[in-house]
Amino acid sequence: MLTSHRSRALPLRALLSAACSAVLAAGLLADAGTATATEARPAQQTAAVTAGSKVVGYFTEWGTYDRKYFVRNIETSGSAAKLTHLDYAFGNVTGGRCAMGDSYAATDRAYTAAESVDGVADTWDQPLRGNFNQLLKLKKKHPNLKILWSFGGWTWSSGFGEAAKNPAAFAQSCYDLVKNSKWAHVFDGIDIDWEYPNACGNTCDTSGRAAFRNLMAALRSKFGSGSLVTAAITADATNGGKIDAADYAGAAPYVDWYDPMTYDYFGAWDSAGPTAPHSPLTSYPGIPKAGFHTSATIAKLKGLGIPASKLLLGIGFYGRGWTGVTQAAPGGTATGPAAGTYEQGIDDYKVLKTTCPATGTVGGTAYAKCGSNWWSYDTPSTITAKMAYKNRQGLGGTFFWELSGDTASGELIKAIS
Numbered sequence: 001m002l003t004s005h006r007s008r009a010l011p012l013r014a015l016l017s018a019a020c021s022a023v024l025a026a027g028l029l030a031d032a033g034t035a036t037a038t039e040a041r042p043a044q045q046t047a048a049v050t051a052g053s054k055v056v057g058y059f060t061e062w063g064t065y066d067r068k069y070f071v072r073n074i075e076t077s078g079s080a081a082k083l084t085h086l087d088y089a090f091g092n093v094t095g096g097r098c099a100m101g102d103s104y105a106a107t108d109r110a111y112t113a114a115e116s117v118d119g120v121a122d123t124w125d126q127p128l129r130g131n132f133n134q135l136l137k138l139k140k141k142h143p144n145l146k147i148l149w150s151f152g153g154w155t156w157s158s159g160f161g162e163a164a165k166n167p168a169a170f171a172q173s174c175y176d177l178v179k180n181s182k183w184a185h186v187f188d189g190i191d192i193d194w195e196y197p198n199a200c201g202n203t204c205d206t207s208g209r210a211a212f213r214n215l216m217a218a219l220r221s222k223f224g225s226g227s228l229v230t231a232a233i234t235a236d237a238t239n240g241g242k243i244d245a246a247d248y249a250g251a252a253p254y255v256d257w258y259d260p261m262t263y264d265y266f267g268a269w270d271s272a273g274p275t276a277p278h279s280p281l282t283s284y285p286g287i288p289k290a291g292f293h294t295s296a297t298i299a300k301l302k303g304l305g306i307p308a309s310k311l312l313l314g315i316g317f318y319g320r321g322w323t324g325v326t327q328a329a330p331g332g333t334a335t336g337p338a339a340g341t342y343e344q345g346i347d348d349y350k351v352l353k354t355t356c357p358a359t360g361t362v363g364g365t366a367y368a369k370c371g372s373n374w375w376s377y378d379t380p381s382t383i384t385a386k387m388a389y390k391n392r393q394g395l396g397g398t399f400f401w402e403l404s405g406d407t408a409s410g411e412l413i414k415a416i417s
Helices: 071-076 103-108 130-141 153-163 167-178 211-223 248-254 294-303 349-355 380-393 411-416
Strands: 054-060 085-094 097-099 146-152 189-193 228-233 257-260 312-316 318-323 346-348 360-362 365-370 373-377 397-401
Touching: 054 071, 054 411, 071 130, 085 130, 085 153, 085 189, 097 167, 103 130, 146 153, 146 167, 146 228, 153 211, 167 189, 167 211, 189 211, 211 228, 211 248, 228 248, 257 294, 257 312, 294 312, 294 380, 312 380, 318 349, 346 349, 349 373, 349 411, 365 380, 380 397, 380 411, 397 411
Parallel strands: 054 085, 054 397, 085 146, 146 189, 189 228, 228 257, 312 397
Antiparallel strands: 085 097, 318 346, 318 373, 360 365, 365 373
């Protein structure tokens, strides 16, 4: 079943299967006609970006530890110049309120000159250090870049159920935190990553179908038209699946855009296979589950009446892999997840492009067989094709998870741009 690579601490996806609802069935298929209806956007929206040109990248708070991926790397890779928006992941949701994730990483860590965006080291007595100060320095170099604070993710979405009991209080807590005077001018809005409203993810939510709409309405009311309000949402387009579980269409008037997580359709949580690309653009002969592909997700959301301009195309900057595979083409059996740098069954594009170069394409994405390992991931070439799809569909832009998976020269974001 659909999962997400949007966790705070990179949990094993194998933990998912027993907790979730019934096996996902058939969904809507590919590439419906481009929708032209547009809902009114907030009158004083901060970011005036041409429809279709948004490029939104996630930056992970914990990536500054083992990965050593700092805000400076966004600049040195050339990615900052190509981003229109950056989502900082993740803030916590606990006790029905927005809360800090890792306050040391966010506001306290002292950066050396070599680590800092502008080459200036932090001092012991400055009022703000950490990632937030580095983000301010990045915005100084790129005044048009807008930054949102994303809350939830795979690990911390369990807190949304309590938040849904009092949406106004939740929205107030988020506003107070995002707009805190200590880090004034860092954030231009809020992103909600609830996995998943009225459905199962890391835990199962029973808030009801209206809970997501009510939460987004409260956030829009509190943040007003001058701030961005966005949400990452499920890609499960199957009949009776996770999209149907929440009123995403009803919440659409309150969001600037949605990020449908069109990746992780398949992975080594199904440890025996069959092998399948985790982010197919379209269906293909032998796909393990009908409707598990990007074009089905976009067709479903547009069919609900959500304007195409409020949907962004999701790209994963990582691959999913199995081991014990003898068949080069998709559909082979496996003995378990392939070894990854930080977690089994997953690795960054920047690693895989060298250790297991792509040998074929299927469903609009790439796959590779190296030894007994089988991987799927997007490449600059497949991303270019996905951008053509995005343009045909009239989507509002592209988002990706996440920046540290790209090469030091930003190969994948260049393909997006």
